[in-house]
Amino acid sequence: MGGYYLTVLTSIGIQAMAVMGLNVIVGFAGQISLGHAAFFGIGAYTAAVASTRYGLSPLLALALAVLVAALVGFFLGFPSLRVKHDFLAITTIGTNFIAESLFLYLPFFGGALGIGGIPRFSALGLTFGGGQLLWLVWGSVLAVAVLCHLFRRTWAGLALECVREEEVAASSVGVSLVRFKLMAFVLGSAVAGLAGGYYAFFMRFISPSDFSFPVSVMFLSMLVVGGIGTISGPLVGALLLGILPEVFRPLVDYRMLLYGATLLLTIRFQPKGLLGEGGLVERLLSRGGGVGSSRG
Amino acid sequence: MALLEVKGVSKSFGGLRAVDGVSFEVREGEIFGLIGPNGAGKTTCFNLISGVLRPDSGEIRLGGVRIDGLSPDRIAKLGVGRTFQIVRPFSEMTVFQNVAAGIGAHRYGRWHLEASFYRRKETVEEVERIASAVGLSEFLGRKAYGLPLGILRKLEIARALALKPRLLLLDESFSGLRGEEVEQLMELVRRIRDGGVSVLLIEHNMRVAMGLSERMVVLDHGRKIAEGVPELVRSDPMVIEAYLGRGEAGFGAGG
Numbered sequence: 149m150g151g152y153y154l155t156v157l158t159s160i161g162i163q164a165m166a167v168m169g170l171n172v173i174v175g176f177a178g179q180i181s182l183g184h185a186a187f188f189g190i191g192a193y194t195a196a197v198a199s200t201r202y203g204l205s206p207l208l209a210l211a212l213a214v215l216v217a218a219l220v221g222f223f224l225g226f227p228s229l230r231v232k233h234d235f236l237a238i239t240t241i242g243t244n245f246i247a248e249s250l251f252l253y254l255p256f257f258g259g260a261l262g263i264g265g266i267p268r269f270s271a272l273g274l275t276f277g278g279g280q281l282l283w284l285v286w287g288s289v290l291a292v293a294v295l296c297h298l299f300r301r302t303w304a305g306l307a308l309e310c311v312r313e314e315e316v317a318a319s320s321v322g323v324s325l326v327r328f329k330l331m332a333f334v335l336g337s338a339v340a341g342l343a344g345g346y347y348a349f350f351m352r353f354i355s356p357s358d359f360s361f362p363v364s365v366m367f368l369s370m371l372v373v374g375g376i377g378t379i380s381g382p383l384v385g386a387l388l389l390g391i392l393p394e395v396f397r398p399l400v401d402y403r404m405l406l407y408g409a410t411l412l413l414t415i416r417f418q419p420k421g422l423l424g425e426g427g428l429v430e431r432l433l434s435r436g437g438g439v440g441s442s443r444g
Numbered sequence: 445m446a447l448l449e450v451k452g453v454s455k456s457f458g459g460l461r462a463v464d465g466v467s468f469e470v471r472e473g474e475i476f477g478l479i480g481p482n483g484a485g486k487t488t489c490f491n492l493i494s495g496v497l498r499p500d501s502g503e504i505r506l507g508g509v510r511i512d513g514l515s516p517d518r519i520a521k522l523g524v525g526r527t528f529q530i531v532r533p534f535s536e537m538t539v540f541q542n543v544a545a546g547i548g549a550h551r552y553g554r555w556h557l558e559a560s561f562y563r564r565k566e567t568v569e570e571v572e573r574i575a576s577a578v579g580l581s582e583f584l585g586r587k588a589y590g591l592p593l594g595i596l597r598k599l600e601i602a603r604a605l606a607l608k609p610r611l612l613l614l615d616e617s618f619s620g621l622r623g624e625e626v627e628q629l630m631e632l633v634r635r636i637r638d639g640g641v642s643v644l645l646i647e648h649n650m651r652v653a654m655g656l657s658e659r660m661v662v663l664d665h666g667r668k669i670a671e672g673v674p675e676l677v678r679s680d681p682m683v684i685e686a687y688l689g690r691g692e693a694g695f696g697a698g699g
Contacts, residue, residue, distance in 0.1 A: 303551045304558040310545050313534035319516035320494060320526050321607055322549030 154278045156394055158350055161285040162343050164386035167370045168292050169339030174368070175377030176300065177332030178312025179228045180237045183244035184367045186224075187337040189359025191217045191344025193251060196263040196354055207271040210345040217341020218334045225333030229326055244361050251356035262355030269349035276349075285346050289383070292339055297379045299335075308332055362404065369407050373414045375421025384423055447472045447642045448493070448611055453502030453512070455488055462488040464666035465502070470611065475633065475643045477657030477674070479650075481686055484663040486646045487529055490613050493644075494526045495519040506611065521549055525604030526613035529646070531596040533588035540584045542599055543571045546606025571606070578602040578632060594625045598632075605636065612636060614645040618652050630656055654678060662686065 170184045191213040198209035227239045251257045269276040269284070276284055299305045307328045310318035319325055348354050366389065374385025389410060393403045414421065422428050448470040455463040463485040470476040478486050491497040493504055495516035504512040511519050520526075525546070534542050544562055547570055551557035575581045578598045583591065588599060597617050604612055614633070618626050626649070633656055637643050647653035653660065654674040662670040662677055664686040670677050677683055 298561075301561045301563060302559055303548045303562045306541065306545055306548055306562050307552050307558065309537055309541070310534055313536055314532045316496065316516075317528070317532040317534065317603075318545075319496075320520055320528075321546045321603060322517045322520040322552050323545070324515065324517045324553060327553060 151278065154282055156390070158278070158282045158285050160386050160390035161282070161289050162347050162350060163367070163370065163390060164383045165285070165289050165292055165346070166340050166343035167367050167374070167382035167386050168289070168296055169336040169343065170367050170371055171336075171377065171382050172296065172299075172308075172339065173332050173336035174371060175381075176305065176312065177308040177329060179329060179332060180233065181240045181336070182237050182361075182364050182368060183224075183240035183242070183247070184336075184340055185359045185361065185363035186244045186247035187217045187221055187340035188344040188347065188363065188367075189247055189251060189356075190220050190337075191341030192348040192354050192359065193257055193263070193344075194341070195345035195348040196266050197257070199267055199348075200263060200265055205271075206267060206269045206349055210269070210342070210349070213345030213348075214338050214341045217344065218338035221333045221337025221340075222330055224337075225330040228329045228333065241361060241364075244359075244364050248356050248360050251359065257356075260356065262353060262358075263348075264353040266348050266352040266354070268352070269346075281346075281350060285350070288342065288346070292342070293379055293383065300379075304328070304331065366407060369411045371421075373410055373418075373421060375423035375427060378421065378423045381421050381423045385421070388422075445472050446470065447507060448644065449503075449505040449508075450489075450493070451503050451505075453489075453492055453499045453504060455485075455492055455497060455499050461666045463492065463499075463663075466661075466663065466666070466668050467502075468661045468668065468671060470642050470644050472642055473637060473640060474658045475637050475645065475656050477653045477660030478644060478646045478663065479648075479653050479660055479677075480663035480669075483665075484686075485666040486663055487615060488666075489663070490526065490615050490644075490646060493519075494524055494613060517552070520607055521553075523608070523610035524613065525607050525609035525611070527597070527600035527604055527615055527617050529615040529619075531593065531600055533591075533596050533599055535587070535589040537588060538584065539575070539580055539586055539588060539591075539599055540568075540571055542588055543574055543580075543584075543602045543606050546603040547571065549607035574602050574605055577635070578605070579628065593620045594622070597621065597629070601632070601636075605641075609641055611642045611644060614643060614647075616646055616648060618647060618649050626652060 166184065166188050170181060173179050173181045194216040195209045195213040198204040198212050199206055224243050228236055231239055252260055269281055307323045310323050311325060311328050315325055370385030370389050371382055373388055375381030389407060392406060418427050420427055446469040451467050452465050453463060454461065454465050466489065478489060480486055492499050495514050499512050503510055506522055506524065511522060534545060544567055547567055548562060575584055578601055580598050580602055583595055601617060618629060621629065630652060633643055657674055659673055660677055661668055662683050669682045669686060670680045
């Protein structure tokens with residue numbers, strides 16, 4: 149496989165993983181977040197700082213990235229207990245800008261120059277070059293997808309759905325809104341942190357603009373296009389919105405326009421996403437002999 | 445013995461005293477009615493008991509334990525189930541999941557329990573048992589969204605029963621139902637009571653309220669104006685005045 153395809157596919161895998169984290173917050177628990185790139189960035193910066201400045205092994209640095217992102221997610225989850233809907237969207241946008249400016253202005257994070265010289269990922273005596281990292285990333289994507297699938301079947305997963313559907317009713321059946329909203333933010337941020345950690349070891353150079361607000365918009369677009377709340381929606385969304393701009397490379401300046409158009413078309417014609425209920429995939433499957441779909 | 449004790453409870457919204465020094469007791473195993481004209485403070489009372497609102501003063505006890513000021517999820521776990529005047533189903537979830545969510549009440553908040561799968565044999569059997577008692581069996585696989593009001597009212601009762609409550613709060617569960625549905629639901633409420641659950645109900649339909657309640661309290665403008673067995677309450681001049689306005693007493697006594 150050529151270097152170009154390696155790069156594109158690894159990058160899509162990392163994005164799909166970040167979107168899966170966002171899906172826990174938005175799709176499972178119904179809490180809007182437009183600041184997901186902040187947690188992606190926190191993971192990336194944690195891994196970068198830990199492995200370059202403190203000489204931690206990449207595996208430990210990656211674990212630390214997950215932990216730190218989860219911890220920050222816990223604290224930044226608190227606004228969701230106070231504000232909802234549009235106001236939560238604005239608050240999370242705010243956290244994204246704050247995170248980005250901290251990366252930019254604190255010398256500790258390398259300022260506008262970012263952090264370079266990040267080592268290749270290595271674990272258990274193996275060093276992961278481009279090809280191996282691709283498999284590791286996609287293996288992790290698969291693992292996260294399986295974990296999400298299993299999580300949705302637990303009592304905690306059911307409680308998150310209750311919070312998404314009806315908060316007052318949820319608390320009337322013993323679901324603590326505080327506990328489960330924070331749980332969603334912690335889990336979603338942890339997954340974003342993992343994706344961010346991989347991003348640092350993949351790029352080996354990171355700078356604040358990698359985690360700016362448009363990245364959050366991109367994550368959310370991928371989720372909406374693929375199907376909010378579904379297990380493989382994040383994957384499909386990341387593949388589609390990741391590959392399209394590559395195919396239309398001459399139009400690279402219009403990338404955001406493409407995202408915008410895709411998003412609008414999705415909302416108009418596939419409101420629950422391609423993989424969502426009543427979406428294109430379900431309709432194609434049911435036409436093909438009624439396999440895999442019970443709903444009309 | 446008193447299961448629920450409400451003592452001198454008040455709640456104001458700005459200058460409006462929605463509930464003003466209200467006291468009453470619900471005994472173990474009885475059906476207790478909370479009635480009154482629109483805006484009397486009935487739903488506010490429910491919200492105070494279920495923890496959605498915190499009283500300004502007074503105390504509320506369940507089985508002798510103070511519950512006022514606790515969060516709604518804590519109160520639910522202590523054994524208070526409720527329905528809502530304007531139904532609040534988990535719309536995008538199936539009826540099965542809606543009822544299962546109630547069964548989860550005693551698992552949420554405990555790491556080892558909430559990390560286990562909910563679609564287990566015992567959960568399925570429990571949901572089926574509750575659904576058949578309430579008359580929801582044929583809807584278990586359907587999404588709550590778009591189901592008729594009568595079914596959603598039953599769904600809310602099933603969901604509340606699923607948390608094995610000691611006290612069930614029914615907020616106008618009969619409104620918007622057809623005559624035969626009302627009869628079925630009255631029968632259901634009696635069966636729930638016979639199963640050992642105390643029922644506190646808000647009801648606008650006087651026939652239902654009088655027919656079901658063993659004792660009742662009448663609220664008007666946030667204050668308790670009458671209390672007792674339905675036959676006495678029905679002929680109380682204060683109650684007649686609250687419902688029909690001042691005028692020829694006795695006119696509305698038939699009810």
